[in-house]
Amino acid sequence: MKIIQYRSAGGVVAQKNIISHLPAAELYLLLLDRPTRSEVRLPKGHIEPGESAEEAALRETCEEAGYCDLRILADLGRRTVEFDYQGARYIRDEHYFLMQLLSARQTPRPPQDEQQFQVLWTPLMGASNHLTFEAERLFVEDAVAAIQCLPRF
Numbered sequence: 741m742k743i744i745q746y747r748s749a750g751g752v753v754a755q756k757n758i759i760s761h762l763p764a765a766e767l768y769l770l771l772l773d774r775p776t777r778s779e780v781r782l783p784k785g786h787i788e789p790g791e792s793a794e795e796a797a798l799r800e801t802c803e804e805a806g807y808c809d810l811r812i813l814a815d816l817g818r819r820t821v822e823f824d825y826q827g828a829r830y831i832r833d834e835h836y837f838l839m840q841l842l843s844a845r846q847t848p849r850p851p852q853d854e855q856q857f858q859v860l861w862t863p864l865m866g867a868s869n870h871l872t873f874e875a876e877r878l879f880v881e882d883a884v885a886a887i888q889c890l891p892r893f
Contacts, residue, residue, distance in 0.1 A: 745830075748833070751797050751838075752879055756768065768802045770860070772780050772805065782876045784834065804857050806847055820832070838883045838884075842859070869882065
């Protein structure tokens with residue numbers, strides 16, 4: 741079986757008070773619905789050559805969700821995920837960052853990302869129940885713990 745190894749980075753975007761259609765008092769998490777694969781996931785993607793994990797996480801979140809005015813609040817660490825897909829064994833090093841929106845402005849997404857991903861804002865508590873992948877659920881738990889340690893969110 742062919743083995744494919746790569747590094748990826750993504751964002752756990754938590755937000756309140758900035759998205760007009762959401763109740764102001766509650767924290768929300770940005771999830772991506774990928775109906776063609778029956779997945780709900782966090783934004784993430786490949787780290788390109790010469791790119792840092794932080795740069796990749798910000799770029800991928802911008803491309804997949806259309807939110808580009810972001811800041812990183814905390815490094816949530818890394819996990820290695822292994823899975824089989826289309827006859828190959830994938831070994832992916834995933835690195836996530838807790839992020840916050842600086843504005844609700846969305847930019848046009850690349851057509852491929854706009855077709856693949858629908859943005860979902862889900863209440864933070866319970867958001868991990870919607871995620872398809874266990875590793876991403878663990879990163880959300882890490883994000884909740886990091887938020888509780890921040891002086892104010």
